Amino acid sequence: MKLMHIGDLHLGKSLGEFDLTRDQEYMLDQLLGIVDQQAVDAVLIAGDVYDKAIPSEAATRMLDYFLSNLAQRNVYVYMVSGNHDSDERLNYGSNLFEANHIFISTKYEGNLQKHTLKVGEDETDIYLLPFVKASQVRHFLTEAKIEPYDDAVRAILDQADIDESRNNVLVAHQFVMGKSEDPELSGSESLGTQSVGTVEKIGCDCFDAFDYVALGHIHSPQQVGRREVRYSGSPLKYSLSEVNNEKSVPIITVCGKGKVEIELVPIRPMRNMRHLKGELKVLLDKSNVTAPEDFIYATLTDEEIISDAMGIFQQIYPNTVKIDYDNSHTREIEQVDISKIAENRSFDELISDFYRQMYGCEISEEEMDVMRTVAREAGVLHEAG
Template structure:
């Protein structure tokens, strides 16, 4: 049986306010092309189909198109919910979709009931474990402690209990959405820590023929049978060096017989640049990044004026700009508010310190107006509190 393992689509997510739906739809096109060209039998999507529990209608349209096309394809499909998904919303209509060969598994109580498939070597049992909230399951499942390890261990107990009733020739596939110890996260995953306990042991999946993991956005291989596919697109600059894609896994009579990582299309590369502004604008070696999404860290000792505007003249897709600390400054320590200075004068002093030159006249006027508006807001708040106290 040939399996295509993907996860963490995060449909509807933006990248520093840049819409990604067009790129996500292009990934779906790529996915369907792989299913047909590589004769895939089973597609598994290990959670986080959407980026939020209440997805935008345009994201729902992309998901609907993806599932409809997968239903018409040669492959069967098993989908689970992740921590970004609403289990109820993603699972709506799941019993109807079963008939079309798209099996959406979002109910924690169903983890011990597999999707049953067959190939020339016999049964293949696919267990979809959705994201498990330890707090919600602690009572109903009598968990010994409130942790992801306890919740996933209980789920795998149900999986193994069902496997024990199956023929010895049966092979098992598990989908799980979790943070497995020993793997490297990126900046774009939502923290799922519960009481500081978020990681689970890879040993929970011992004896399973293939475990398709979701949640972490970098493709990773813990063993031949336990892997993360990662997200199909980069969702933070911490993923600039990732190769995005899906795992293509062949399941033979005795487990995984071969595997291949298939890279996804890259709609626009990511790059992190560091240097003085003039150097970034003049360096001919950076020509290859002029069409990339750019995160720039400027090392100028004095912050340049209109740095973002200047960068975008050469790198029009610059999204993030930062400033490195001046190594000669030796750091700074918090100081008490200067006495005898107005808010406006303190703001002007700050601009002069970080820029190395005083604010221009128009900037000074804007800062003065901002300080006055802030003071007016505080006065209004104080008046309101005094009035409330008198009424009381």
């Protein structure tokens, strides 16, 4: 049997001021095309289906379109919620969905949900583990000793009494680490994951009973530990740190107990995301301009700050998301010890030094007044004048 593993769709997401609805619709159609080409029997969706807990109308419409098309193809769907999803909203209509072979698990309620997929004479048990917190697990498994987050997931799996003689697949949205290192982070998941230290990390050996583990939460496609424990990654690039990612969809063929084949099928976006670096005139020279509709992050190496650089850039690349600088001034600032600079210095002195380093000239009194006003409104400056 063939399974397609996807996750971190983030339907309804925008990129800066740019709406991604058309890009996500294009991506969903491409996924449906892969389902047809690969003769997929079931789709595993590993959480963060929506970008926000309260999804937009466009986001819910896209999910309805995708699930309806899978149901029309008689393709089974196994979906769990992620930390971006609302349990209630993603679970809405789940009983009706089951009649069309769409199975959704959005909240852990004391048991690991299990469904058996049968294709011909072959059977695979598919387990669904939505995003959980240790406190949720303690509420139901009162006898289990649960301290770190890893304990909570192990307790859930122990209680599930998994028959290891059968084909077993798990769909989960968690932060899973290898035996010696963490997965490669990128995008919006980075900050939240790094801030929890080791508390919410799960060892990949936790999943040894499973022939394949379909993970969501990390946007960079990769295996964790063994090749059968895998993050599909987000199907689109959602941040600058993902510009070098080669997005793909894992197609898993279960050939029998312990026999799993994995093929990574590339996904091509409607509009790519690229990072350009160099002087503005060089980057925008006609001979260097390619794919102007792509989403662009630009790093300018010009020594002087260019007035309305964004406006100039968007005349050529209308979907420019962000512009920053890498020159002698910015590198000098990066090497400065901020704590020592701020020590025994007034607000005016700090702003004057910063302005001088950035622009190579003195700040005017009028400009300083503006900075003082902004600082007071932000609560940084408390003096009267």
